[in-house]
Amino acid sequence: MKIITGSDLRTGDVIWWTGEGWSRHVNDAVDVPEGAEAIIARENAKQIVTDTQVIDAAQTDEGVRPAHIKDRIRALGPTVRLDLSLKPADPAAGTWVI
Amino acid sequence: MYQYDSYDQAMVDARVAEFRDQVNRRLAGEITEDQFKPLRLKNGLYLQLHAYMLRVAIPYGTLNSRQMRMLGDIADKYDRGYGHFTTRQNIQYNWIKLEQAPDLLADLASVEMHAIQTSGNCIRNTTADHFAGAAADELVDPRPYAELLRQWSTFHPEFDYLPRKFKIAIIGSETDRAAMKLHDIGIQLVKNDAGEIGCKFYVGGGMGRTPMIAPVIGDFVPPLQMISYLEACLRVYNRYGRRDNKYKARIKILVHEIGADEYRRQVEEEFAHILTLGLEPPPAELERIKGFFEQPGFDAAASDDLDLSDPDFAVWVKQNVHAHKQAGYAIATIALKPVGGIPGDASADQIRLMADLARDYSFDELRVTHAQNIVLPHVKKADLYTLWQKLDEAGLANANLDLISDIIACPGLDYCSLANARSIPVAQKISERFADLGRQQELGELKLKISGCINACGHHHAGHIGILGVDRKGVENYQLLLGGSEGADTSLGTITGPGFNEDGIVDAIEKATDVYLAQRTDGERFLDTYRRIGMAPFKEAIYAKESVNG
Numbered sequence: 162m163k164i165i166t167g168s169d170l171r172t173g174d175v176i177w178w179t180g181e182g183w184s185r186h187v188n189d190a191v192d193v194p195e196g197a198e199a200i201i202a203r204e205n206a207k208q209i210v211t212d213t214q215v216i217d218a219a220q221t222d223e224g225v226r227p228a229h230i231k232d233r234i235r236a237l238g239p240t241v242r243l244d245l246s247l248k249p250a251d252p253a254a255g256t257w258v259i
Numbered sequence: 260m261y262q263y264d265s266y267d268q269a270m271v272d273a274r275v276a277e278f279r280d281q282v283n284r285r286l287a288g289e290i291t292e293d294q295f296k297p298l299r300l301k302n303g304l305y306l307q308l309h310a311y312m313l314r315v316a317i318p319y320g321t322l323n324s325r326q327m328r329m330l331g332d333i334a335d336k337y338d339r340g341y342g343h344f345t346t347r348q349n350i351q352y353n354w355i356k357l358e359q360a361p362d363l364l365a366d367l368a369s370v371e372m373h374a375i376q377t378s379g380n381c382i383r384n385t386t387a388d389h390f391a392g393a394a395a396d397e398l399v400d401p402r403p404y405a406e407l408l409r410q411w412s413t414f415h416p417e418f419d420y421l422p423r424k425f426k427i428a429i430i431g432s433e434t435d436r437a438a439m440k441l442h443d444i445g446i447q448l449v450k451n452d453a454g455e456i457g458c459k460f461y462v463g464g465g466m467g468r469t470p471m472i473a474p475v476i477g478d479f480v481p482p483l484q485m486i487s488y489l490e491a492c493l494r495v496y497n498r499y500g501r502r503d504n505k506y507k508a509r510i511k512i513l514v515h516e517i518g519a520d521e522y523r524r525q526v527e528e529e530f531a532h533i534l535t536l537g538l539e540p541p542p543a544e545l546e547r548i549k550g551f552f553e554q555p556g557f558d559a560a561a562s563d564d565l566d567l568s569d570p571d572f573a574v575w576v577k578q579n580v581h582a583h584k585q586a587g588y589a590i591a592t593i594a595l596k597p598v599g600g601i602p603g604d605a606s607a608d609q610i611r612l613m614a615d616l617a618r619d620y621s622f623d624e625l626r627v628t629h630a631q632n633i634v635l636p637h638v639k640k641a642d643l644y645t646l647w648q649k650l651d652e653a654g655l656a657n658a659n660l661d662l663i664s665d666i667i668a669c670p671g672l673d674y675c676s677l678a679n680a681r682s683i684p685v686a687q688k689i690s691e692r693f694a695d696l697g698r699q700q701e702l703g704e705l706k707l708k709i710s711g712c713i714n715a716c717g718h719h720h721a722g723h724i725g726i727l728g729v730d731r732k733g734v735e736n737y738q739l740l741l742g743g744s745e746g747a748d749t750s751l752g753t754i755t756g757p758g759f760n761e762d763g764i765v766d767a768i769e770k771a772t773d774v775y776l777a778q779r780t781d782g783e784r785f786l787d788t789y790r791r792i793g794m795a796p797f798k799e800a801i802y803a804k805e806s807v808n809g
Contacts, residue, residue, distance in 0.1 A: 168306055168310075170285070170286070170292075170357065171286060171356060171357055171358045172310070172356045172357070172358070173306060173307075173309070173310035173311040173354075173355065173356060173357060174309075174310060175308075175309060175310075205292075208285075208286070208287075208288035211292045211306070212292075212306055228733070229733055230672065230733060230734075230735065231308070231672060231676075231678075234308060234672060234673060234681075235308050235309065238309060239309065239353075239673035239674055239683075240673055240681065240684060241601055241673050241681075241683045241684060241687065242601075242673075245339055245354075
């Protein structure tokens with residue numbers, strides 16, 4: 162699947178395109194098989210998101226999982242500070258990233 | 260320590276106001292990201308993997324306790340309760356909000372600090388010997404010259420759009436504690452037989468994807484012509500440095516391609532011209548600056564005696580305390596490298612505690628080292644034990660300076676958008692594997708440095724043992740290098756062979772240390788043994804197939 166990610170302009174938070182708006186949780190990301198460029202152009206113009214890009218991901222039993230490790234780390238937070246991640250102190254978080 | 264005059268403060272305050280306006284315009288949609296990005300980068304604000312990251316300049320790594328306390332308060336107020344001290348003697352915050360960045364910069368400006376020129380193709384924050392003004396082996400205190408460099412390089416209009424970023428380091432001792440020869444320009448303050456001070460210029464060093472050791476370009480430049488000589492070095496680079504290819508745009512490539520002799524000839528020609536223009540700062544300005552770096556009020560009667568009856572304290576003193584030029588005083592280094600910890604990270608509370616300890620025990624001064632540690636440069640020996648006890652209570656008495664667990668590591672893929680692999684987890688695993696301090700001491704001085712990509716922020720080329728993280732088809736892989744060094748005996752590490760996964764690299768390092776222990780002669784460090792016996796025995800052990808019994 163193809164999903165769209167970016168950073169919240171004001172806060173820098175990693176955000177994901179949900180089909181209607183933006184979420185901080187990768188599980189909310191929706192497949193955008195076509196038309197991603199138009200969505201990005203439209204959303205960039207609203208000045209609420211920056212550094213937008215389309216990435217590969219897969220729908221798994223654990224939810225939406227980006228294909229590349231860099232995007233998985235973006236989705237979760239630093240693997241060395243799980244207390245700061247979106248799944249605080251989740252012992253399985255590291256496994257999910259790797 | 261240098262204190263801002265009205266010009267310094269006005270410039271920094273004006274910059275904060277300017278950036279506040281730029282941020283407001285960006286948030287209001289009046290300027291695009293393409294227009295805004297170079298403006299925020301000029302103020303040290305990057306967009307990293309998880310958030311905006313702010314890199315704060317710490318001029319030549321020197322801080323007073325008020326500034327350090329502010330760094331701790333900023334960690335609490337604008338970040339998530341911690342900061343990361345970097346290999347360029349700066350501090351980075353990983354979770355900054357754009358909308359709060361102007362307020363953060365205003366807080367920094369209130370303690371004479373900023374984030375200007377910590378990004379972009381300009382002259383970056385000058386680094387220096389972290390023992391400057393204190394080291395027993397110091398010939399010349401480099402700090403006044405470093406401050407002159409700061410003033411010269413800040414907002415220098417001619418060098419604001421260089422072909423690539425530009426890093427300068429300056430030292431005043433025979434011992435190089437600043438990796439000087441691995442900078443775009445390294446300046447060593449020396450004395451000739453007549454006792455006169457001169458600047459020895461090393462130009463064209465660097466790490467990154469094309470590591471090079473800088474050759475000597477200027478042997479003995481009078482200190483009052485240092486700025487003119489720098490102007491000449493930069494002008495030749497600015498004129499001929501490659502702007503067509505960012506990977507070949509650093510000055511090291513220019514010096515290498517035209518040769519040191521030709522580069523020197525051009526610099527000398529430009530230097531002769533510049534001297535006719537009278538661009539050099541007036542000698543009175545250097546004298547004014549020197550006035551800020553007088554020795555603090557040392558107690559001339561302070562005792563050199565030290566009670567080492569507490570064995571844990573004795574170990575810390577042996578490893579983390581260095582000789583001071585003033586009798587009765589010592590230099591204490593706080594290693595930010597706990598077992599299993601994140602190299603260079605400190606919590607807001609730890610940062611504030613270090614500020615308090617500097618105020619109480621080190622004439623209000625701290626230094627940040629390029630090895631991501633903190634130095635209290637002027638501690639009375641009689642206070643060392645109390646200091647150590649307070650550090651120990653806060654988990655900051657790691658007695659592992661320059662040992663295998665005193666690892667330099669870049670933020671790596673856990674934070675950095677340029678990284679290809681994570682650095683910190685590897686550092687954590689290595690420090691855990693070698694957690695036993697006795698084992699570390701047995702291995703002796705062993706500088707281990709990890710970078711998460713070829714840009715080499717973790718100085719892997721200069722590690723006795725270096726690790727480079729790479730991306731192999733989406734999987735982290737780690738190359739091992741041996742034989743690098745960053746001191747007076749600067750050398751570049753050599754890759755051992757095929758890379759390893761995260762656990763494999765830890766095993767490989769252990770095998771390399773086993774070879775060292777088996778082969779070393781009396782007094783040899785790991786690096787010395789490697790240089791004597793070469794790569795072959797290490798390679799053989801590291802890549803040996805496991806024997807199969809039966």
